[in-house]
Amino acid sequence: MPESKKKCTVRFEPSGLRTEVPQGTILLEAAHKAGIYLSSICGGDGYCGKCKVVIDEGQFESRPTTLLTPNEIRENFVLACQTKVLSDMTVTVPKFHSLETSQILMDTDAHRFSELVPKGLVPKGLAPKGLAAELGEGIFKFDPLVQKIFVEMSPPTVSDHTADHERLYLAIREQIDAPIMQTGYRILQKLPEVMQSSGYKVTATVGRRGETTEVIEVEPGDRRSKNFAVAVDLGTTTVVAHLVDLTSARTVDAEATYNSQINFGEDYIRRIIYAEQNDAFDEMQSRIVHDVNNLIVTLAERQKVDLQDINAVVCSGNTAMAHFLLNLDPTRIRREPYIATAGFVPPIRAAEAGVQINKRGLFYCLPSVAAYIGSDIVAGVLTTRLHTKKGISLFVDIGTNGEVVLGNKDWLVCASSSAGPAFEGSGVKHGMRAGAGAIEKFDILEDDSVQFRTIGNKHPVGICGSGLLDTLAELFTHGIIDRTGRFNVDEQARVTEGDEGLQFQIAAPDDGHQQIVITQADIDNLVRSKAGVFAAIRVLMESTQTKVDDLEAIYLAGGFGNFLDVRQAVTIGMLPDVPLDKIRFVGNTSIVGAKTVLLSRKALKTAEQIAESMTYFDLMSHTGYMDEFIRANFLPHTDLSLFPSVAKSVVGGV
């Protein structure tokens, strides 16, 4: 008979959250159970070293690791994923795990792109601002996927005996083009009551599914003004939602949150493996659905919108995330033949996926191209309009992976580099998402002093994408690192020997805050990451015989932060050496694309055409990719002739 295991209570400080687990439970699991977020890239395999916590009290057993410094070991740091709970314990979770510190920019960031709706989509003739204006006139008519239509009908009489259902159809068809119509069973059942109680003046909510117009709701009276929808960007790390008023096409509010699957691995490949090993696909779905619902409820409560008046959700995101959300088998995304279960997901009822809006509301997923080219990339093309331009443009999305699209109105090619999420802050000692306290701008001045700006002007707690790009470029241009990325130890007083080898001090320790440094390993990671992206760009350009001079525009998307210096992306050799006015930082094009689709049926069709017409290059099986990657593992590149402007201003100057 198995002996029943002793129960241990684990208390986490400073939150005070506690949980009870059987003796022998891994501390990382105990943290999950208590609802504590601990950074973890490797999903608990013990090699990323992110899940550090301090044991204040209690007995534990920890496997040896090289990922803790002698100092950390002295301070009772352990890796939560390598530690077993043996008694009641008290554990302190260091501040760097905290999600809260990042909340502010998420909102700002989301708001910032809320105006990215092409002109034609604005029904009231409001002029678009910012990028929307730059991108030119919208090509889509305002024609949302879900509409509310107010219909005033004559009540039936003995001489006008048309049934309620057909009466409603006739009235709807007077206002919109809807050759094929469908009504849900529950709507049919309640129709007579709504028609009669309102004197045959009702508001019909109609959703479009392919060529079919479906009546998804019928309400008494004129409720046209209560028609909302939510666009969602399903990121591996961050989930962003915009609440859109479908009457005015206005973005009412925006909100973002961390993807709470993050406990199971920071990249989606890790999460797929975790789900396979632990039969946790339901859990994966429930977490991401929970995140989406939380965002929707937060937005609805803040804007005093009834959830029943939210009639559609449009998602875009990478292929794995869309599979997790819908609980479609994602396992072959990570394993030969590297395919998706579905690239095109037909619209379903949101309730079927557990998304809590109007219970007959519709859920749309933008189409994806391949296992590693998700609908977020299709949304990016839709937003930047590569597919409409005569000249050749390049679209680069830097996230957990780096996806690249090249093309024009006649052709589109794409590839995904598994370059890793270094520019999202992962695999970088003090890397972090673009949130409060993140260093987003960094300069080395002439006198070798440094200058930086943090998001929200907080005390620096880490470095976000734009700050990392600056750091790498500045270290390089000031000769503190050489073209291979190695520190020139002679050059700078700020380069010191740390626990993990040489490191450069960006911010000194202050007021109880740790110092912020960048290590040799961080630099190697960042160089590998940019090399992966550039190699992908090269493969696509070589395959299509596109010269650098042929590029009319480069669009750089991703969650770098607010102020990205695109010049630095050329300096480090991530983007081709084109005149700087050809490069645009376009932020989160995934959410903008989702929103565009929400507001225009034509945009959804266009997204489908884009997804169908894109040719995918599988870099893993591409013979030239590894060569290109190795050649790109220099600053800016092995072949300086590819970066004449950098060679002239930087390398030539060293």
Add this chain to the structure above:
Amino acid sequence: MPESKKKCTVRFEPSGLRTEVPQGTILLEAAHKAGIYLSSICGGDGYCGKCKVVIDEGQFESRPTTLLTPNEIRENFVLACQTKVLSDMTVTVPKFHSLETSQILMDTDAHRFSELVPKGLVPKGLAPKGLAAELGEGIFKFDPLVQKIFVEMSPPTVSDHTADHERLYLAIREQIDAPIMQTGYRILQKLPEVMQSSGYKVTATVGRRGETTEVIEVEPGDRRSKNFAVAVDLGTTTVVAHLVDLTSARTVDAEATYNSQINFGEDYIRRIIYAEQNDAFDEMQSRIVHDVNNLIVTLAERQKVDLQDINAVVCSGNTAMAHFLLNLDPTRIRREPYIATAGFVPPIRAAEAGVQINKRGLFYCLPSVAAYIGSDIVAGVLTTRLHTKKGISLFVDIGTNGEVVLGNKDWLVCASSSAGPAFEGSGVKHGMRAGAGAIEKFDILEDDSVQFRTIGNKHPVGICGSGLLDTLAELFTHGIIDRTGRFNVDEQARVTEGDEGLQFQIAAPDDGHQQIVITQADIDNLVRSKAGVFAAIRVLMESTQTKVDDLEAIYLAGGFGNFLDVRQAVTIGMLPDVPLDKIRFVGNTSIVGAKTVLLSRKALKTAEQIAESMTYFDLMSHTGYMDEFIRANFLPHTDLSLFPSVAKSVVGGV
């Protein structure tokens, strides 16, 4: 504090079924509760006199009634709906309530019309038999609403990375025309497992919903031969189901049952009132759904068909019955403005209505025209093909109501006479449905002796529709009743004074069986019923200026019995006086129409066009109808010039 009522046990003989009810419960309700079927036309209002039972033992309280004869009162007969249970009781349910006696013909009848599938619908080139041949070549291509398609795909490889879902679509589209496709969420979820386990050789079940082709099932391997559907005729009295093999278009089996709503009233108006007064709409739905499920399960078990291989149900029936089945509000069918909730019911998932077939199987309802012209009539037109003929034809369906359609390929008009279900046996002392022991053929011979045939050659227990038609015609042609329907008492020894006035003895009492008579009240009912039908025909003919000579064909539909002498329908003045070779008895065209639709998408579209193009005449508000009705309340008619053949052979001869 309310005193808790004493409980009484009521036992019903000969079944032995018993139930416990509170003291004071109405005996009819106690019978329902025990699962006993008692005839009741009025739904418990105490005026039809059908729910007679014998109290063997126990105390009761019965309201006075004129509907029991002195003899019956002596034999302890009561009306169950007017009797309260005051103590434990034993009650005998007379045989005439029994449903079992009618089972045999139901099957025969159902089988008889199973071949009524137009030629074009038979995929294997089998020649149609019987009426199908008479009706001419089928105009519909075999193209069932639900198909199983076997697709063999190449498994994905690194260089062929099409997702499972799109791979399936491509393969399906190689075989059928399906520009717009949709896949259910649950199917998407299981798709990868089915694809991989079968080596990418799967059977897809596709259902058509409007222009959309929906993948409703995916199975490993070749399962094309396992594709079945059920056509259902939802009658007020009888529910008929045909099991159809969608691979061969063959009707595999047929079954029929009484509509178990019958306890709540024999006509649907009564049932609507009952449901309104007792908030029993859910109960109404549950009963008819239960009946349909019972039929489906019976057919499936008998034919060893897996319920999961039944992929569609197509229903036709009167408007009220379709509303009950789907629990759509039917109340305005009986009340101004006399409208339906829905004439066109979009296809839904059968499971939504509680119909137990494949859980993603589809449920289709044929479209109806108006509150009193149901989809059974549309099915009748589809089957008899009025809408394709150059010449004018008349379609008459005698059921609980009498519906009439007149028209040709250019126009169709229709009307419904609320003539009552006399020819279905209701409101007639010894009337009954066409079942075992029913007198289906009746003649008065030259020597004034009588001759009859019963269904199944059983001892006569009642008279069904064809027998009633014969009886009325024979009494009239032999001068036993006059043109007003009154008995000529001098004429016949068989006319005697019964409990309810004068009556004609059709069968003498024998061997413990009661005598079978037809009473003056019965004759009045039958005459009123035929007058209603003929008046409706006249209104339509007058309104369209159609002369009797213009009629190229008359189709008479209904559950009269196997051998209907159409000549008698003219003799009594129910149908216009046309040459007899123009009249066809076509039986249950409702089920044939439903089956045709099942087998051909085009037929569904045609049914929709028929329903849309039919002009409905509301007889209740039609000024001429009452005059026509009064004029038709003679045998054959007040105006003998309308019935020259009858005037010559019968009236002239009297």
